[in-house]
Amino acid sequence: MKEGKSRKRRQRIRQKMCVENNRRISYTDLNENARRKPIVMGKRVQKVLKRDWQLLVLCALPVLYFIVFHYIPMYGVQIAFKDFKATDGIWGSAWVGFKHFRRFFASSQFVSLIKNTLGLSLLQILLGFPVPIILAIMLNQVKNQRFRKFAQSILYCPHFISIVVLAGMLYIFLSPRNGIVNTIIKMLGGEAIFFLGEAKYFKLTFVISGIWQNAGWSAIIYIAALAGISPDLYEAAQVDGANKWQRIRHIDIPGIMPTIIMMLIMEIGKVMSLGFQKAYLLQNAQNLSASEIISTYIYKVGMLDAQYSYSAAVNLFNNVINIILLVTFNKLAKKLTDNSLW
Numbered sequence: 001m002k003e004g005k006s007r008k009r010r011q012r013i014r015q016k017m018c019v020e021n022n023r024r025i026s027y028t029d030l031n032e033n034a035r036r037k038p039i040v041m042g043k044r045v046q047k048v049l050k051r052d053w054q055l056l057v058l059c060a061l062p063v064l065y066f067i068v069f070h071y072i073p074m075y076g077v078q079i080a081f082k083d084f085k086a087t088d089g090i091w092g093s094a095w096v097g098f099k100h101f102r103r104f105f106a107s108s109q110f111v112s113l114i115k116n117t118l119g120l121s122l123l124q125i126l127l128g129f130p131v132p133i134i135l136a137i138m139l140n141q142v143k144n145q146r147f148r149k150f151a152q153s154i155l156y157c158p159h160f161i162s163i164v165v166l167a168g169m170l171y172i173f174l175s176p177r178n179g180i181v182n183t184i185i186k187m188l189g190g191e192a193i194f195f196l197g198e199a200k201y202f203k204l205t206f207v208i209s210g211i212w213q214n215a216g217w218s219a220i221i222y223i224a225a226l227a228g229i230s231p232d233l234y235e236a237a238q239v240d241g242a243n244k245w246q247r248i249r250h251i252d253i254p255g256i257m258p259t260i261i262m263m264l265i266m267e268i269g270k271v272m273s274l275g276f277q278k279a280y281l282l283q284n285a286q287n288l289s290a291s292e293i294i295s296t297y298i299y300k301v302g303m304l305d306a307q308y309s310y311s312a313a314v315n316l317f318n319n320v321i322n323i324i325l326l327v328t329f330n331k332l333a334k335k336l337t338d339n340s341l342w
Helices: 002-051 053-081 099-106 110-128 130-141 145-160 163-173 180-187 199-227 231-239 244-268 276-281 294-304 308-337
Strands: none
Touching (some): 053 308, 099 308, 110 294, 145 199, 163 199, 163 276, 199 244, 231 244, 294 308
């Protein structure tokens, strides 16, 4: 009995010693790993810098551009909360809190500005967003390479026309006297319409001209996405007897769906940031009730009336709404489709 007890004690002692030795070994390994980590990381960084320094220099230029021209100027956003005066400077101007925001919300133009901006943006997404997708799918079905390149060139060209030139073209083509559009309307027995002089026609004129100018250029992204679809899928579909419409429905559209969702999120993220130039150039006293949007209003109160703090507050409100929309729809897209920007 005594020998049996002594053996058990010896076994327990040995087990304890083994456990303690293992702990010591593990602690020393952890300490060594902790010491080695910074050295290994430093070597990896040096290796990457030596190997890819040209790429890093190339990436540094756009990063530097964004820092200098986009992030550093954000320092001036604080004037939205101050009564800014050029003589006092940014720091010397009096702090007024949300005074300018309350003024904008209480303004008689607040509702009409939001209504016009959202109305134009949503109409642009509703009518304009599907057009590049349709163009890309149609061009993808063309087998004749010469005709395809010719069609792409014709569709891309309007993108390079200046907004100023486009506005001039619209005034000429839509002129109620001798514009080509009204000439056709008169030939068909109708009456001339002053498209840019009536508020009810402004939104359609704005959106349709934008589609004509940008649809072909925007289709490039979807053409690239279609080019990434495996040819094996088309061959398998042909073997199964699928026609063109079935191939488009079951191969093309699902294949570019992640791209469509990402582009849609980006479009929704700039709903409130409608282009200033075109709206301002097409604006006149007769269509002002439909053409006055937030960006043109900011230009007028900020640059023309020198109300810098008030215009900064309106612009900040505009950007905050855009960020909220972008984050919200990105989360929604991730939850519903598992595709998102981040």
